[in-house]
Amino acid sequence: MADKAIQKLIPSRAAAKKLFQNQKRNCFTDVSSNSVSAVRLIANAVADRTDNAPSAASVSVPKTIDDLPGPSGYPVVGTAPEYFRKANRGQMHEVQRRFHEKYGKMFKEKLGPVTNVSIADPNIVEELVRKEGVYPFRPPYDSWILYKKIRNQKAGIMSSVGPEWHKLRQSLAKYTLRPKTVAEYTDVMNDVADIFVNRLRFLREKDGDVENLHSELQKWALECVAGVILEEKLGCLENEIEPRVADFIKAVGNMFLTGHQLMVFADVHKKFNTKPWRTHVEAWDTIYSFATELFEKKIDEIQNGHVEKDAVAGFLRHMIAHTKLDMDEVYVNTTELLLSGVDTSSHALCFAMYNLAKNPNAQARLQHEVDTICKGNTCTSANLQNMPFLKAVVKESLRMYPVIPINARVMQEDTVLNGYVIPKNTCVLLNGYTMGYNEKYFPDPESFKPERWLRSSGDEKHPFAMLPFGFGSRMCVGRRIAEQELFLTLTKMTQSFWMEATGDIETTLRTVITPKERSSVHQNLTSSNTSSQRFQFLGPRGRAMITCVLERLF
């Protein structure tokens, strides 16, 4: 295969020159013919900024995937056992980082019968974006596909591929990624942030203890995303919550956890009806039943004209009113948006709070910015335009704790990346986590330094070196929603509390990076403005709270 592909990829000199010129003019259009790929290869060889780019001499003989370095692994199972070793469980991102340290910015690896390629270099990511075509293929978990098959369920924007995905995506992204539209949800999000902060105070005041901070964060995220999509107040942060809300949150966590566990040999798990498979099915069933209930209630309200006249239309109403999606499509999109918005935003907020608590100078600087710009009032979307440090805090926190540390694409055709022919159907893993800790792009990467993102730092950042929301036309469709939730809630937290922490959060990967159950973090929340009114979140043994919250719950 490789020889044939290489032959096809080598154009005549004249054709190459002409195509190269076109290519330079058109570098972001999708061109998929092999001859053009070859020209890209030449263009990349000439323009490649990477330190070990293929030399001009090697260009005429592109290398194949077999030439890539990588761990040799064991017969049949390849490197799979490496990920199942006790010390490495839930640490796929760390294992990948170590492989990159050993084999460089691009390596191959056999996982069972499949050969994957891993990359951790912004130039190669950029090259991939240019070549991934109209339908970037992020592989859904096999377990998702199997579930949808047994339940005859359609795929939504997150789990579909090809033209089907494109249709769902186009209908949605024009609203969810439009800053002006997302800004309309400022009040909804601020209301939830208020309730969240009051809830923390209430829990503290009641018995001096916050029983389950992580659960409060997940409820905060669900309340936000339900407000934005369904215009629905679920009451997640009230004292008594409906069991279905708690069940849904638990189901989302279980679906991501077991999806990750079933990454290899999902069909075998299904055949033998193993525990992870049963949990996976149960989790999806719970997710769909919750979404169906909400969806049907909202549709009923819309049809009967019971929607508040002044309410800002949620994304569900946008999809119904302004797109050509049928009701089934609107429903699966709604479901997948809801479930995508819980563990992602809640973990991101948890890590940002933790980073601020651990870095008092950064927290003080943020407090100063918040006080100067918001002047003690609720933050508006206009205020957000003037809060670069707040944005830098979120960026830096996502660099250190990218909620989704490894992204993936399946090549839709033989594609040359960094001078290697990557065969069609190969899965390429993009290690955002590894890039985020690369000294070359982020000096002193272990330190939390929001100021590195400020224009005044004078640092030029490679635009593809940090991709917490993914990239290209398949990037996170909820990005702006998530960012705005984080900005507004962190502002409210900063206006309300001073956060302190000792100890460290440990993380585990369950599709999303999650704080580990037994992280020994000690964190105080103190009312930020009145020193006499001290909110100390105390745990059962009198230890400072967020600490104990994390110790108990994760």
Ligand code: HEM
């Ligand atoms: C800090 C929070 C979040 C992070 C870090 C995050 C990150 C990501 C990443 C890395 C992807 C994959 C993109 C790619 O393949 O290039 C993704 C996809 C997606 N995200 Fe998010 N996300 C967050 C919050 C949200 C929220 C709040 C929602 C919903 C409102 C959401 C909805 C989605 C959906 C539906 C997709 C699939 C998009 C597609 O395939 O077209 N995300 N997200």
